[in-house]
Amino acid sequence: GPTDLGIMHFRKLMMEAARALQNGEAPPHAAHQDRYTVRSGACVTSKAKDLTAVMVERFGDPAGFVGGPGKQTAAE
Incomplete structure (x- = not known):
C-alpha cells in the first residue's frame, strides 16, 4: 500500500549509503539532514x-x- 512506498524508499536510501560508506565515500544525505x-x-x-x-x-x-x-x- 501507500505506506510501503516510504519503507521501500528508506531501505533503498540506507543500502545506497551503506555501499557508499563501504567504498570510503561519505553518504551525500548526511550533508542535508534538514531534508529528512x-x-x-x-x-x-x-x-x-x-x-x-x-x-x-x-x-x-x-x-x-x-x-x-x-x-x-x-x-x-
Whole structure:
C-alpha cells in the first residue's frame, strides 16, 4: 500500500549509503539532514478525493516529502 512506498524508499536510501560508506565515500544525505524531517500526518477527507489530492492538500507534495524531492533549501 501507500505506506510501503516510504519503507521501500528508506531501505533503498540506507543500502545506497551503506555501499557508499563501504567504498570510503561519505553518504551525500548526511550533508542535508534538514531534508529528512520525520513527521506524522492525519487527515479526514471526502472519499471523493484520491490519495494524491489529499497528500498535496495535507503536505504540499504528492508523496508527502518535506520540502518536496529535489527542491533546494535556503542554506544551499
